Amino acid sequence: MDFYQAAGKMALGSRLRKLSDTVTEDALKIYGLYNVKLEPRWFPVFYMLAEKERLAVTEIAQEIGQTHASVSQIVKEMKKQDLVMETKDAKDGRKTMLSLSEKGKAMVPNLKQQVTDVQQAVEDLFREMQYDLWKAMEETEFLLGQQNLFERVKNKMKARESEQVIIQAYEPEHQTRFRDLNVEWIEHYFKLEKKDLESLNDPKGYILDKGGHILVAAYKGEIMGVCALLKMDNETYELAKMAVSPAAQGKSIGWLLGKACIEKAKALGAKKLFLESNTKLVPAINLYHKLGFKKIVGKPSPYERSNIQMELVLD
Structure with a gap:
């Protein structure tokens, strides 16, 4: 079976x-066909210098979308082949x-002929395609x-794992976990x-x-997050004591608890x-x-x- x-x-x-390896392998043969002694990965740098004559490494990197370090390495290799030279800028000696x-x-005249022929060949290739690759x-x-x-990918992972999170009402046996999760984050920062x-x-x-309520979030059977609604008056509740275990970060538990608390507050008739x-x-x-x-x-x-x-006005 094809991999x-x-x-x-x-x-x-x-x-x-x-696909890149296939194209690069052909590119090496094509350079030889036109007697252009370039490594394929040098082409963007060589082409920019052929078009604009004098550029700094930073300018080339910005133009071709590569890192400064990558361009510097290419320039170093090209200098060994005596293809590029360095001079100080007349306006800024640094x-x-x-x-x-x-x-x-x-090499430029031969390269320009190569570019023209390759451009036409690639356009022919694209015309043969059902979809426009470019x-x-x-x-x-x-x-x-x-x-x-x-x-x-991280968002897909979070979405998948969040499906295993179950939000449920607080029970007396959750008291120790409620305390420990909150103590853990408070003492970490304050x-x-x-x-x-x-x-x-x-x-x-x-x-x-x-008149308040507590919700807990279970992940794979273990309580990994908690949050409380403290009744302030008949129309207002305080969202408080939200804590999520560091071991369960990245599973959207805080978001799920927050949304659940908002829905619970609405069901209780809260306005804020x-x-x-x-x-x-x-x-x-x-x-x-x-x-x-x-x-x-x-x-x-x-x-x-x-x-x-902070405050949230409920619909």
């Missing part, structure tokens, strides 16, 4: 490399400019520029305060008996959700913004660590 048929789109990189040497310039490559590069393949201990040591008396946090917790603040919370200026906080208050 690429079996592996499918998972083998995108391998298949592109295979800036090194590159240009083709006499040997390099002597446009597809341009579109692929654009879309990967919007979101690279790593991020796309210090545990008296106000924390009131709710963490007695969630039933401090939260539940006062309030929360307090610290701008040091950038991922948390980003999550709250994503959930729809807006910064407000409220009453003084009972928490020393709090430096931002």
Whole structure:
């Protein structure tokens, strides 16, 4: 069975490399056909210098979309073959400019003939195709520029793993986990305060008996995240004590808990959700913004660590 048929789109990189290897192998023969002694990967740098005569490495890198280090290595190899020369910029003596040497310039006429013939041959190839490969490559590069393949795969992984997360109501046996998860993150960034201990040591008396609710997130049977709704008045609840185990980061547990708490608050007839946090917790603040919370200026906080208050008006 053909590997690429079996592996499918998972083998995108391998298949592109295979195609690249095939084209590169032919390119070496084509350079020989025109007596142009260039390595195929030198072509973008050589072509830019042939067209614009004098350029800095940084300028070439920007033009051809390669790294400064990659272009520098190519230039180093080309210098060994006496194809390029370096001079100081007349306006800025600290800036090194590159240009083709006499040997390099002597190759330009043959290269231009090669470019013309290759262009026509490739256009013929594309006309034989059902799909426009060039446009597809341009579109692929654009879309990967919007979101690279790593991020796309990571999002799929998060989506798959988040399907295994179950949000459920707090039970008395969850009290230790509720406390431990919160203590873990608070002590990692700040210090545990008296106000924390009131709710963490007695969630039933401090939260539940006062009309509040606690939700927990189970992943593969283990409680990995918690969040509480503290009743402030008949129309307002505070989103508080959200904590997710570091071992479960990247599984959208915070997002799922936040959404579940919002839906729970709506079901309770709440008109607003309030929360307090610290701008040091950038991922948390980003999550709250994503959930729809807006910064407000409220009453003084009972928490020393709090430096931002946010509110969500419920539909």
